[in-house]
Amino acid sequence: MMRKLFLSVLGLTLMMTFTMCKNESKSVSISVPSTPKEALAELVAGNERYMNEMSIYPHGDMERVEETAPHQAPFAAVVGCSDSRVPVELLFDRGIGDIFVIRTAGNNVNSEMVMGSVDYAIEHLGVKVLLVLGHGSCGGVTGAISEGGHEHGPIAHLLGTIRSDVSDYVGKAESLDEAIRHHTLVQVERILAHPHVAEKVKKGEMIIKPAYYDVHTGKVSLLQ
Ligand SMILES: [Zn+2]
Numbered sequence: 001m002m003r004k005l006f007l008s009v010l011g012l013t014l015m016m017t018f019t020m021c022k023n024e025s026k027s028v029s030i031s032v033p034s035t036p037k038e039a040l041a042e043l044v045a046g047n048e049r050y051m052n053e054m055s056i057y058p059h060g061d062m063e064r065v066e067e068t069a070p071h072q073a074p075f076a077a078v079v080g081c082s083d084s085r086v087p088v089e090l091l092f093d094r095g096i097g098d099i100f101v102i103r104t105a106g107n108n109v110n111s112e113m114v115m116g117s118v119d120y121a122i123e124h125l126g127v128k129v130l131l132v133l134g135h136g137s138c139g140g141v142t143g144a145i146s147e148g149g150h151e152h153g154p155i156a157h158l159l160g161t162i163r164s165d166v167s168d169y170v171g172k173a174e175s176l177d178e179a180i181r182h183h184t185l186v187q188v189e190r191i192l193a194h195p196h197v198a199e200k201v202k203k204g205e206m207i208i209k210p211a212y213y214d215v216h217t218g219k220v221s222l223l224q
Contacts (some may be wrong), residue, residue: 030058030094032075036207039075039128043220046093051218059095076100076161077121079114079187080133081107081140085215088133091221100125106140106162107132108188115194122197129207132191133220134184135213141180145169181223184210188224 033039049055077100078088087100095205100121102114109115109132121127134141143149144162147170151159163170165186168177188210192198210223 009134011180030056031058036088036128036204040209041128041206042094043076043092043129043131047091047218047220050091053092055093057093057095059098064096066101067114070096072100072125074098074121074125075099075128077102077118077125077127077130078133079103079107079109079130080213081135081138083138085137086133086135087214091213091218100185101125105158106138106144106160107134107184107187108162108165109190110161110165115191118191119194119197122200122206129189130189130191131205131211131220132209133211133213134180136177136180136215137178138180139204141166142173142176145172145176145179181210184212184223185214191213 031038031042033042074097076092076094076098078092079102080086080088082103083106086103088103089095089099092099102117102121104114107116118130121130129194140162143151143155143159145166148155149159162183166179166183169175169182174177187210191208192201197208201208212221212223213219214221
């Protein structure tokens with residue numbers, strides 16, 4: 001009898017909590033940035049909320065799913081690492097339809113596939129801000145600067161591509177963090193080497209920045 005009562009109270013509590021969470025998520029309103037500066041400020045503000053455990057988890061409900069179903073119009077693009085510790089939407093406290101995310105191990109853009117995705121975000125989606133987001137303890141860069149690797153096949157190709165951008169750091173494990181930051185800057189330079197992209201930045205139509213995610217604190221810092 002007591003067990004039955006306990007279970008029904010528990011059930012009711014869970015149901016109420018679920019309903020409250022659902023309602024909370026629905027009531028969240030978040031601004032839609034209209035300029036590149038505002039777009040960058042939105043990312044910075046979202047990361048502040050995340051790292052201070054004040055996330056509001058916007059744009060995560062079915063209303064947003066329906067709203068974005070006909071077409072996407074993300075205000076930002078992020079080229080990040082596939083690393084499971086760097087979940088882009090979470091660490092910028094954004095939701096569905098907000099950020100066009102390109103993630104590969106080591107966030108290197110030196111391939112047609114990756115650069116094609118970057119260009120799609122810029123040319124077709126018209127994102128107002130693009131971040132290349134390196135992060136602490138990156139396994140891709142760690143592998144690329146380590147000597148005597150035994151990788152082969154596609155992983156060797158991946159590490160070789162990253163290595164060519166951080167060749168000065170090969171064999172210098174103690175400089176890993178510097179290598180990660182340098183690698184991030186090189187990717188931004190590579191994106192800006194495309195004249196039509198550089199033109200957009202020059203005209204003030206978009207902002208492209210290198211950034212670094214600290215896996216200890218959750219903070220994203222702009223590198224330039
Ligand atoms: Zn990584």
